[in-house]
Amino acid sequence: MQSTLGVGFLGSGPVTQAIHLPTLARLTDHFTVRHLNDVDAGVAAAVAQPAGTAYSTSLDALLGDPLVDVVAICSPHGFHAEQVIAACRSGKKAVLCEKPLAMSADEAAAIATASAETGVPVLVGSMHVYDPGWRAAVAHWGDLPATCHTIRSSVVLPPNARFEDLATEVTSRPAFPAMDLSDVGIRAGLVHAGVMGLAVHDLPLIRTLLPRYGDLRVISATLLTPFGYRILMVAGGKFVELHAVMSQTWQPRWVLEAYADDQVLHTEFTPSYVHAGSAVSTLTTAETAQVFGPRETNGYEAEWLELAAVVRGEVSPPDLDGLVDDLRFTVAVADAAAEAVRSADRTEAAA
Template sequence: MVYGVGIVGAGPGVAALHLPTAARLGEEFAVVHISDGGSGRAAALAARVGARHSSGVDELLADPRVDVVAICSPPEQHAEQILAAVQAGVRGILCEKPLAMTTADAENVIDACRGAGVALIVGTNHLFDDAWGRTKHHLVAVGGPVQTVSVSMSLAPNGRYHADVTDDPPVLAQRGGAPDLQDPAVAAQIVRRLMIGLAIHDLPLLRDLAPGFPVDGEVVYARAIAPIGLCVGYRSGGVLVHLAAVMHQDGADTLWRLGISTSEDRVEVDFPPPFVHAGSAAVRVRAANGRWTTYTRTEQDGYLQEWRALADLLDSGEAIEYEEILDDARYAIALADAAAELVREGGAR
């Protein structure tokens, strides 16, 4: 069966990622409707694939050809639009990260999807990358406990992320110039938004490696980094985790690396740059004797695999991991809230 897809949102991610991915999965999905928030961009994107276009969500959700909705709108709109899609009777939803901005909204969304039996995938594409499956298999096979984890992100500026972290009070007061990172309220907002909007790519992975937060853990340090970035360290489940991210016009080439140190070896996962189809992440392992082993990459990237995961749920009728999705959201939101609070308090314990 080919499922009709309605895409809510018409930004760069839709143009560069979701439309090409749906085209590669033409035996499973066909984009039939694209809506925007009033920008007018949906018309041009829809013309590329012969789909209808509209503004808002009402017309798209009323389209009888729409079986599946991809929610690619700003994060604050995700929870409300998921609930509207469930109410409209769609069969499946792929929601870009994050699922919701608050724990209460995440719980409401999961309750609604579970009650209606709607297949749900959150587009944390690193979680669906084949390399992450190989990494977990290696960690289980070696058996050495995880001791430390680091995530390093050096990215070119991205207008969407910049808007996400600077468009609400108190940062609005800084419009026209760089955010005042000396203002604890401004710095705290930037850290929370980047945790939920950018670091969220890897937080489900970190929940696998360092589970238990916030019950079994605490944020140790947190600060915002100029011009837009963060540095956060926390303990969870006996594992020390360090997160660093910066978006800088004159920075180094894109780097997105997950490093895992166990009692036996060191694993490094280098993810491709965002917004490109470049195959799976690269995984290499440094043994105690200093020898490096590199795993073979695949052509399939996480963006493709998340859509395939949705197709599998729709085709098979298998149980949907609602609790796992909810626990991922709880972990991310609790961590973002704790990091932001520590920034407001001065940045370190």
């Protein structure tokens, strides 16, 4: 009988190679990688060989592997929902799905139903949610969710490849296609993709600071080049700014801030793919400045350790309704931002 939890990966691309495999290599008391799956047999074989694991190209092969207790879903976003549901139905002990959980609220609700019916817990790989530096700030922020009026997420990063190559030797990296940015449909699609792929890291955190988001209104949304976005919106009576740009910067920065009249939260996260310590959060008032972090455990390790604790019955699984609401909020922002890009183009054309 296995003393550790066997892990199988659906999707063996850069996220698996540069984030999860190095993370699990530090958590061998809890996990053993057992199976790597990818639609590209060459990629699956190349990644599996140094890891010493089985590999396959079919979903059924991985789900049928008796050594796999936990399924980690790192495939393209559009496949997440069907694969999470299939993993739940296969009777595994848990599922970890990379963000976003799904691409629509209906898909997320179907996942919640499958998880509830099978009893298989589902966790979303939102490393910022699990980051010890963030969680410490949440535990000490008092009435900040009620009193804050302005929230800002600012991300300035180099291309992922720079950090991927520092973490591991990546096998088969997909090329970013050339696009005609004069086409408003492409610009709107890129902003939508930016929310679903990048802002999604912080939107669950932002949602905890909002009393509601049913009144969400995007004031403006702009595509930044070479890739990024600037989105200004109002939700729950609060002003929210989402800013991100990926360039050749030598100084990466990822900051989430919340401002009230008498308190400010400033959380600085390590960039994605960086295997460093936790975020550093600072809660500042006129009298004090409380600093939380950095802790040795980062968000990636924390999410996997939480999964192990859930499987072993040491902590409760994440609230399914909360996960669905996180996804619903993210999709609402993405859809509204894309429409704001199209609306601005129509206004400009009519002027």
